[in-house]
Amino acid sequence: MSAIQLTANGLALGASYALVALGFVLIVNATGAVNFAQGDLAVAGGFLTVALAGVVNLPGVVLLPIAMVAMAGFGVAFAYLAYFPLRHQPPATVFISTIAFGIVLENGANGLFGAAPRLGPPLLPGGPVELSGLILPRQSLAIVAVTCVLIAGLQFVLMHTQFGRRLRATAQDAEMARAVGIPVGAMIAWTFALAIGLAGAAGMLLSNQFFIAPGDGTNLMLKAYIAVTIGGWGRIWGAVAGALIVAFFETILAVLLSQSAAEMFLYLAVLVVLGLRPRGLLGETIGRRA
Amino acid sequence: MTGALLSVEGLVVAYGPMPALRGVTFSVGPGEVSALFGPNGAGKSTLLKAIIGLVPIRAGRIRFDGQAIEGMAVERRVALGLGYAPEGRRVFAGMTVRENLEVASPAARPERARRIAEIYRLFPALGENATANAWQLSGGQQQMLAVGRALIAGSRLLLLDEPSLGLAPKTSRDLLASIRSIAAAGTSVLFAEQKVPAALQVADHAVVLRAGEIVHAGRADAASAQTIMERSFLGA
Numbered sequence: 432m433s434a435i436q437l438t439a440n441g442l443a444l445g446a447s448y449a450l451v452a453l454g455f456v457l458i459v460n461a462t463g464a465v466n467f468a469q470g471d472l473a474v475a476g477g478f479l480t481v482a483l484a485g486v487v488n489l490p491g492v493v494l495l496p497i498a499m500v501a502m503a504g505f506g507v508a509f510a511y512l513a514y515f516p517l518r519h520q521p522p523a524t525v526f527i528s529t530i531a532f533g534i535v536l537e538n539g540a541n542g543l544f545g546a547a548p549r550l551g552p553p554l555l556p557g558g559p560v561e562l563s564g565l566i567l568p569r570q571s572l573a574i575v576a577v578t579c580v581l582i583a584g585l586q587f588v589l590m591h592t593q594f595g596r597r598l599r600a601t602a603q604d605a606e607m608a609r610a611v612g613i614p615v616g617a618m619i620a621w622t623f624a625l626a627i628g629l630a631g632a633a634g635m636l637l638s639n640q641f642f643i644a645p646g647d648g649t650n651l652m653l654k655a656y657i658a659v660t661i662g663g664w665g666r667i668w669g670a671v672a673g674a675l676i677v678a679f680f681e682t683i684l685a686v687l688l689s690q691s692a693a694e695m696f697l698y699l700a701v702l703v704v705l706g707l708r709p710r711g712l713l714g715e716t717i718g719r720r721a
Numbered sequence: 722m723t724g725a726l727l728s729v730e731g732l733v734v735a736y737g738p739m740p741a742l743r744g745v746t747f748s749v750g751p752g753e754v755s756a757l758f759g760p761n762g763a764g765k766s767t768l769l770k771a772i773i774g775l776v777p778i779r780a781g782r783i784r785f786d787g788q789a790i791e792g793m794a795v796e797r798r799v800a801l802g803l804g805y806a807p808e809g810r811r812v813f814a815g816m817t818v819r820e821n822l823e824v825a826s827p828a829a830r831p832e833r834a835r836r837i838a839e840i841y842r843l844f845p846a847l848g849e850n851a852t853a854n855a856w857q858l859s860g861g862q863q864q865m866l867a868v869g870r871a872l873i874a875g876s877r878l879l880l881l882d883e884p885s886l887g888l889a890p891k892t893s894r895d896l897l898a899s900i901r902s903i904a905a906a907g908t909s910v911l912f913a914e915q916k917v918p919a920a921l922q923v924a925d926h927a928v929v930l931r932a933g934e935i936v937h938a939g940r941a942d943a944a945s946a947q948t949i950m951e952r953s954f955l956g957a
Contacts, residue, residue, distance in 0.1 A: 596824040600813050607811045610773055611825035611874040612799030 437683055439571035443640055445678030446578035450633035451651055452658040452670040453585065454626030460602035460665055461622040462514060464525040468533035469630055470652030472509070476502045476631025477551055477643035478540050484552035491554040495577065495635055502631025503624040510623035515616070533648055540645035551638025574636045581632060582671065585625070589667075598622060654681075657697070661704050663711030672713060676700070725784075726751045726909050727772070727878055732781035734764075734771050734933075741767040743933040744781070749878065749911050749926075754904045756924035756941060757913040759953050763930040765913035766808055769880045772911075773805040774798050785878070800827060802877025806867040808886060808913075814856035818847050821855055821866055825874040836876075840869040843899060861892035868896070872903065879903060881912035885919070897923050917953075918946040929953055 451473050458466045466472075480491070480498045487494075513528045554573040559566050589595035600608040601618040609615045633651075637643055654677050655670075662673025677697065685693035708714060725748035734742040742764045749755045757765050770776045772783055774795040783791040790798050799805075813821050822840055826833040841848030844865040850858060855866060864884055871879055881900070885893035893916065900910050900923045914920035921927060921941045929937035929952040937952040 593823065596816065596820055599816060599820075600824045603813045603815055604811055606775065607807065607813070608824075609795045610775060610799070610805045610807065611870060612796045612827055613824070614796050 433566075435565055436568055436571075437686055439568050439575070440640070441678045441682035442675070443568075443571035443574040443636070444682055445675035446575050447633045447637045447640075448651075448654050448658055448677055449671045449674035450578060450581065450629045450636070452655040452662070452674045453582070453667060454629040454633075455655045455659055456665065456667060456670045457598075457602075457622050457626040457629075459659075461598065461605075461619050462518065462525075464514060464518075464522060465529070465656075466626070467526060467529040467652060468509070468513070468536065468648075469626070469655055470650065471533035471536040471648030472502065472506075472627050473630040473634040473637070473651050474540060474643055474645060474648040475505070475536050476634030477638035477647075478544055478549070478634070478645075479631065480551050480635040480638060481544065481549045481643070490556065491552040491635070491639065492573075492577075494552055495554065495632060498631045498635050499628040502634075503628035505631075506623040506625075506627025507620050509627060510620050514619070514623065533652070537645050537648055544645065546645060548642035548644040549638065550642055551635055553639045554636070570640050574640060577632070577636065581629065582667075585629070586667070594621075598625075657701055659711070661701060661711055663708075663714035666711070666713045669711050669713035673711070724750060726753075726786055727911070728782075728784045729768075729772065730782040730784075732768070732771060732783065733779040734767050734776055735779050741933050742771065745930070745933070745935055747928050747935060747938055749909050752904055752907055752909055753925045754900055754910045754912075754923055755926040755928060756920040757911060757928050757930060758915075758917055758920070758949050759913075759930035762932075763953070764933040765930055766882050767933075768930065769805065769807075769882050769911070769913060772798075773803055773880055775805075799875045802875045803880065804871035804873075804875030804878070805880045806864075806871040806882065806884065808882040810860075810863045810867040812855040812858075812863050812866050812870070815854060817852050817854055818858070818866055819851045821870050822847075822873050825870045827874070836873050840873055843872075843902060844869055859892075861888050861896065864888060864892075864896055865899075868899070868903075872908065876908055878909045878911065881910065883913050883915060885914065885916055894919060917949045921946055921949070 451469055455466060455469045476498055479501060480494050483494050513532045514525060517524045517528050553570055554577060555569055557569055560569050589599060597613045597618055600613055601615050605615050634643060658673030658677050659670050661676055662669030680693045680697040684696060704712060728748040730746050732742050732745040745768060759765050767776060771778050774793065778791055782789060785801055822837045823833060826836060828836060846862050847865055847869055850862065855863060858866060868881060868884060884896055888896065897919050900912065904910055924941040927939060927941045927949060928935060929949055931953060
């Protein structure tokens, strides 16, 4: 594999992880709860596109928004089943509830699709593309491009719309948001929709490039958690940076050294970051979240 | 109570077995400024929170413009015209000054811009720092932002919890003076305050709470600071 292909694959993997991690950050910010089902929800999105591709003959770029909207709707249901009934209970209750929901999803996918990895539809048909004499993997480029569009869209919504301002106000101080008239419950439900819609997109993007299996959720969740820990809790760009770093270890360093060495160095890096910057590389100052 | 914008009748609030308000009854008229006095723990903050809906009530009625609001969600009370600035400001620290005001405005964009311009006229320091993040503001500016945000959210009755707390004397005086400007524009104000003499200069009415009960209510010009202090701390 050429250095360019390797880099492109690393970026594609990092981009997919970033979408899972972003959803994770959105929910943590809005509710203070860690959604341990985020990885399994990404896997569910992957299997949804596998299933869709089996019944309708549409290109991946068309299936992607369909899967995202469906997963966003599922996200609202998830919020009302796994979060809202327990939100006034101790935090551990919501953790357990999301873990339980993740296990249900994993075993549901196992029952429906089997344990073997499945290949999802490509975003764009066709083989590698040639750019200025360089042969570049089309799917990796498409994944990176789609992720950039999604992150830019999310950033635009959060920073430049009244809806986004309300989401951010809810994330920063839910009680005060209520006191200025923001319907906090609806904002939290929308946050779950956005976060799980992004997880669904990640699942689809991963399913073609890296295959998808029912048991992948835990690993994805762990990678998202590490990405957020390295990048900085509560920070969107921290989550993206952390995801790219995790992917760097898993692709480039894994080829240069070995898979196990890369994994060891990844966790060593986590320990170093936690030791030097406990809030992560781009960690938030208390009271500031974006 | 006829003609009152806000009327509170027999309000009871308790935190578990501990009563915080014991049958509080008072009213605020349109365009009036009422100051709420009392020592720490008297129930001032609880009363304001109960009116905006942030703490549940055990008994009593709260009427706003003749409409019973005690069972309403907070956002509906705000939509009716109630604005609330809590003790400690609690501005949205990671958002800019303008965003703090925008997010609280229920109006569509042109009207929102007009109302924000009004807030900037009332508090020019906010306009000068419109693009600064709220955490970068001084304490006084943050308090102005908290008041401005409450005003833009609900412009008929402002509930302010110790707006001068922790501010330098001049900033504190300026802020209390701005309450008169707000009332002159037609907004009623109910504010909890510890600085009795300064608050009496801007208030039309004074209400004194002690251990969750009203021990004095009357016109502010008839109530000397000495009387207020005695009623607050001695219940005399």
